[in-house]
Structure formats: C-alpha cells, structure tokens
Amino acid sequence: MWFAAAAAILLLVLLVGWVVLGYYRRELSTVKEELQRYEDAIPVLEAYYASDVVICGDRVCANIDPKGQRTGDERQYVQVQPRRRQ
Template sequence: MTALLGRTAVLMEQFERRCEEIGKHQRATCVQLQELSQQVAGTVLQSADESLRGLSGAVIDKVEGGLSQPVEAYEQRLQRAGVLLQQGSLGLAVQIKRLESLHGRLVWKVVVAAFAGVLLLLTGGGWLSWHYRAEVSENRVKADLMRAYNQADVSLCEGRLCANIDTKAKAYGDDKRYRPVRARR
C-alpha cells in the first residue's frame, strides 16, 4: 500500500509539473503572438510609409490604391489569426482547469482508498485478535486438563477409563464419591 501511495504521489507530482509547464508555455506563446501581430502590422505600415515617401504624388496614389486592398486583406487575416489564437488559448485554459479538477478528484480518491484500506486492516486485525484470544482461552482449559491427565495414573480398560485411586486421600463431591487419582510413577 505504501509503495502504491508512493507511486501515486510521484505520478501526481509529474502530472502537476507537466500542467504547470503547459500553462507557462501557453501563456508565453500567447504573449509572443500578440507582440508579433502588433509588430507585423507596425512594420508593414512603417515599411510602406518609407517606400511611399520617395515616390512622386501620382505614383503614390497608384501604389496606395494597389496596396491598400492587399494590406487590408493582410490585416484582416492577422485579426482572424489573433481571434483564433485567443480562442485556442481560452480552450487551453478550460482544458487546464478540467485537468486541475481531475487532479483534485484523483487525490481525494487516493486518500479515501488509503483510508478504507487502513480501516479494513484495522478491522481485520481486531477480529483476528478477538478470535485468537478466544482460541487461546479455550486451549488453556484443554491444556490444564491434559496436564492433569498426563500426571495421573490412568489407562484404558476394555475401552473404558481406569484409574489408580488414592484410597487414603480426602473424598470430594456432594456424596463424597470422588477421590484423587495417584500420580504416575
């Protein structure tokens, strides 16, 4: 049981460690993606501004007309990607919460199973102790009887018990018909 509890504790520790690593990695990835989406939009605009400054007004109008649609489409794709990333991070957060809940339930199940096992062991031990105490008490009476029988001078006579009676000893019983048996020599 101790080995099982030890292994379970190791598994739980690894599970918690992995959950923390996944959470840290997910948060870092989310921050990096947000920074990257902001940098890309700024970089594209800055690059477009620098290239357009050197061109003449007519060329700038034509270039703006030609670039505005792809840039808008690119920005829309970036926004959609940001939304998808945010949804993915929310889904991952929900999954992490579910794993934490499962972890808590698993810990309680292990504690209850360990408690039930200890209770079962204590109950079984108590019952065995009571049972063997009764056996010892019963066998003690039988042992006293066997000790007295082994010390007495008795034998079997045609299937019946015969005894060498001490006729000079004091008589016992209600009508004084019992006398001690002589000790075996």
C-alpha cells in the same frame, strides 16, 4: 480536478486500510480466544499426566487410591494414585 482525484484516492486508501484493520482485529480476537482455551486446558492435562489413569475405550480408567481425598456433593469422587515415574 487534480484535487478531487487526490481526495478520492486518499479516501479509497483510508477505506481499504480501515477494512484491513477490521479484518486483522477480528483474526486477533479469534486467536486470543483459542489461546485462552489452550491455557485453560493446561491444569487438566497436568492433573491427568500426574495421575495413574489411562484411556480405555471411550472412558477413563483410574488406579484409585483407597486413602485418597474424597470430593463432590456426595463425596463420590476419590483421588487416584500418582503416576509412577519411569
């Protein structure tokens, strides 16, 4: 009887531990994905900060560099002026 009770308690503790471990593994996976999204956004934010651009309404307005490098399939994109350091 005592052996069966001890075995049942041990199994219950192992089951609870397994459930808690699974929960934390899922949480850790979610946090890693969120961190990766933030790390992927860093180059975009650095480029935005280095460029002379502002938000105007629901778009981005830019001070275009007439001598800037062109890119895109049809070379439709032009570099913007660098932001002036204040």
